[in-house]
Amino acid sequence: KYELRDKTALLSGVTYEQSLLATTALTPPLLTRIGGSDGFHTLATLFYDRVFDDKENPWFLGIFASSTKSEAVDNQYRFLVQTFGGEALYKEKKGKYTRLVGRHANYKITTDAAERWVVHMNGAIDEHEELKQDEEAKEYLKMYFRFTAFYIVVASVYMKNDQLSGGVQIDSGRVW
Ligand code: HEM
Structure with missing residues (x-):
């Protein structure tokens, strides 16, 4: 478990502790x-x-090919409200377990995909009116998302290797 956190910190540049802020x-x-x-x-x-809108990156947009925007927004919204201490909206829709890694297992999520995901999230954070004057909140939120995105990448490699019972391959900062 701690090994996953360490590998994630190495790849993302954000520590687990920073992600909790x-x-x-x-x-x-x-x-x-x-x-x-x-x-x-x-x-x-x-x-x-x-x-x-990310038409220049079909490899990235393709990951979302089986999703509709309104469902995706609704899922993420519910998850974030619940994660940040609001109502348990995600549980109401999806049941008891969050299973963030498991729910991403069907998508091809590489470090490149995590980087692209983070670019869009950082853009959304910077554009958010309520956070405009709140540098601290923006910084912490970006660290939370960056760590979590790379955690999904690292943990899915472990899950796949578990099934294949092979070694975990993390070469030159890239995880497949
Ligand atoms: C769902 C991709 C990272 C939270 C999804 C879906 C895709 C996706 C394709 C399905 C869309 C839908 O219909 O809901 C990715 C990629 C990531 C990433 C490429 C890059 C690493 C994250 C992170 C979080 C997150 C960092 C949270 C901090 C969620 C949630 C759902 C979701 C809550 C809904 C899952 C469900 O209930 O079925 N993601 N995601 N994702 N993602 Fe991600």
Whole structure:
């Protein structure tokens, strides 16, 4: 378990502890600063507008080929409200377990995909009106997303290698 965190820190440049700051170290909490659950709905909308507009990167947009924008926004919105201490909206829709890694297992998520995902999320964060003057919240939120995105990459490699019972290959900072 700690090995996953260490590998993620190595690849992302964000430590596990830094990734926790967004959910634990802010007073008032991020949920308040971003404007309550509506604020996360806005963030998810800004994010997926960018993703579904990313026509120059068909390899990335292709990952979302089986999703609709409105469903994707709704899922991410519910997940974020719940993660940042609001109502358990994600549980209401998807059941008890979050299974973030498992739910991404069917997509081809490489480090390049994580980088592209983070570009769009950072863009959405910078565009968010409620966070405009809040450098601390923006910085922590970006660290949370960057760590989590790379955690998904690293953990899916472990899951796949578990099934194949092969070694984990992380060459020159790239994970397949
Ligand atoms: C769902 C891709 C990282 C949270 C999805 C979906 C795709 C995807 C294609 C399906 C869209 C839908 O219909 O909901 C990726 C890629 C990532 C990434 C390429 C890059 C590493 C993240 C991160 C988070 C996240 C960092 C959270 C911090 C979610 C959630 C769902 C989702 C909550 C809904 C899953 C479900 O309930 O079925 N992602 N994702 N993703 N993603 Fe990601």
